[in-house]
Amino acid sequence: MNRRQFLAATTVLGLGIETGLVRAARSADMPIRMRALYNKDGSFSDLAQSLEGQRITVDGFMAPPLKADIRFFVLTKKPLAVCPFCETEAEWPEDILAIYTKRSIEVVSYTRKILTRGLLELGAFQDPDTGFASRVRLTDAVYERA
Template sequence: MDRRRFLVLLPAFLLVSQAASAQEEDGTIRLRDLYNKDTSFSDLALASEGQRIIVNGFMAPPLKAESTFFVLTKMPTAVCPFCEPGQTWPDDILPVYTRRIVDPIPFNVPMRTSGILELGEYVDPETGFFSALRLVEATYERG
């Protein structure tokens, strides 16, 4: 490999190695690793957009019954975190959209969630819930 080619490929290598180091050994991504300190999306989030990722956390109480949506939180919370456009987006929650109606898991039981990461502002037409990022086509299990 010549020097010019090495210098061209170096930024891509650094991005991939940084993204890999932010993942747990089992491939799980931590919620906090999706954001920079200024709450902008991290390089890991940008590199993972459109890909299936795994995130561990806790299910916040559902916003409504018979829904295909829930909020994954970093820590157990007995109250749903509501977000509206224009407010600072919290870096410790992740909206999750499933294909089937969600079977609620108690708020203090750890869970593992897998889904396709979407970035960008979105307001759910059914619930009015605003999100800066979300998992879609998600599956989840206790764990």
């Protein structure tokens, strides 16, 4: 096998692996990492764009909710003891995802990992009830302890 054949073979294999990863990520049961939804420049990744409108699973931690009897919460990569949106001194997390449910949420301890499943939506949105702005979110979502 010469260099050109080797490069062609590895490219084909690489595409096969990437296609397999994308196919696996499309499965609602395999959790997707929040960072996989973004490119380093903050734009949406090819994966995120290919999954828009589809039901996906993401794991993380429930940030303390903005208020009681609310139908959305923020999923974070790391546990947060205080609401980053309520405390002026709290550090804004880099990896967050707004989760919109059909029912009022039941708060899960910020130290407990959860799995969320919902329809991936991309683009600017401002919640009419709270004013919370998001660029990416899961709607029609459900969650459970991991």
